[in-house]
Amino acid sequence: MRVLVTGAAGFIGSTTAELLLSKGHDVVAIDNLVSGRIENVPTGATFVEGDCGDFELVRSLGSFDACVHFAARIEPGESMKYPEVFFSNNVASTFRLLDALIKSGVGRFVFSSSCAVYGNQVEMPIDESRSIQPHSPYGQSKRMVEEGLNWLVSTGRLRAASMRYFNAAGGTVAHPENHRPEIHLIPIALDVADGRRDYLEIYGDDYPTPDGTCIRDYIHVCDLAEAHVLAITALEDHAELILNLGSGVGYSNREVAETVKRVTGREFEIRYTGRRPGDPAAAVASNGRAREMLGWRPERSDLEVIIADAWTAHQSI
Template sequence: MSKKYLVTGGAGYVGSVVAAHLLQAGHEVTVLDDLSTGHRDGIPAGARFVEGRIQDAAQWLDPSYDAVLHFAAFSQVGESVADPEKYWRNNVGGTMDLLAAMRDAGVRTLVFSSTAATYGEPASTPITESAETAPTSPYGASKLAVDHMISGEAAAHGLAAVSLRYFNVAGAYGTCGERHDPESHLIPLVLQVAQGKREAISVYGEDYPTPDGTCVRDYIHVADLAEAHLLALDAASPSPATTPAGGASRRRVNPGEHLICNLGNGNGFSVREVIETVRKVTGHPVPEIAAPRRAGDPAVLVASAQTAIDRLGWRPSRADLAGIVADAWQFAQHLDRTKES
């Protein structure tokens, strides 16, 4: 059954891939984005586009919408330390305005793009949703504040909500991929070295208690992430639109409930494994530069996605690092061809 969804931040990396999946499932999609960090050409064909801020969502949100998927947030950790008020104003204040608009319109289903940054530096891995939340940046703190806000909205006003806490999202989906400015994520940075856009990749710390001495992180393919959003929508919607692939079980998210799920592969790859995989996939040399450890970089960050498996019926199917890198590489080359033409 076709439904109507508002996707805030749908011109960004994850939002655009989720919007594309919704359209392919036969749904009607409106993308709301102010293009401050998103890209107009990343909005999938078939989506209605509204250029605007989440603070003004009440202008477009009405009772015809079945749910909201909320991706509109600033997400640069370093910037959040230098300019915290920007993050509180947009990520927290903007979400408060969005929740008010949803309440006024009677839209009672929400899927929120949260983050593993809410956990800070966890004491142990794999990280479960019961781990202590101790964010180390205003960005992570702003996302945690929104999670608390959603819990209160659900309890007080009957919202059915799912927060998905991502670990390291990577890869690409067709012409939708990762392009931040400035770029801070490892895989696109290493690919820039392979493209000749950077001289070398810095390896921050080579003496961690890991097999090769470099940090280990959990990478999740953006298409797997998108599928989790569709399953979360179904779980929280009064009338589910689809059945999970393979007949996987799931449990409803009822009005008044706020479910929080970690999303990751449950496996970690080291910085050096990522670099070596880029070399193999691209066939290009990737020079390295040893650099001191960065403050606040834990040795290992790996997710437990058991809650998403049990409650949503979700399982990642693109966990191979070479496949993730190959998709990201294909997208990077697509961007270069587009610029040349």
């Protein structure tokens, strides 16, 4: 298949592009490098530097069997300050991309959505039938794309999968997690373990959780990549899919920090500071639908494996 991968210079996009290439697909990788790194783009992909919302550029690339759309601004905190940037980049660009792709005859679209669409839920785990109530413009931007996709699917001109990731983590030496700026707990904790930062800050230790710190569900980026490849195939039989991608297990921030210490063998200081606005106490996926619809199994998403892989990858950057 000929597959367009947007955001392919980023963490999850580059890992997925690599997997698609390894399965013999022809990959065109587009990224404007706003936060991605050119060295992430796998050898073997045809790289196009540009905005995925550039209608003429996307039209000039010809037709594709499928598009996997990772390109987005990803920081919820930043979206609270500059919502317009998120609606312009994550929503408007996505629909210009879709307009160009549909005119070029692309039939299948796999979209990087997020558990941020669920907002602050009390009951864990969260399944896909839960109410959608994003608490940030970032989460809202994902919701808006999901809803637009639903309308497009109803016309019969597109088949679409919205993949609601929980916390992507892990990494490979070829594609380490190295966001600009880094906002995720595991790579920041690895920076501290490595002496690149002085201490680890954990936001809030007074949440209604067993140890008072937030609980999150970590999913290995290699498991995410597998799910995307499976989703492209599943869209042959399903016009629309909405799937949680998480391990189904929650770990508190404190447990993650302690696991980083154990796996790296490095001791470091943890400082507990105030809660960050908008952070839900817990976010844990029910992943039964993805298991059933895709035959997917998150095989590398044990926390120790995630951190060991991330540590190996981290030492290469």
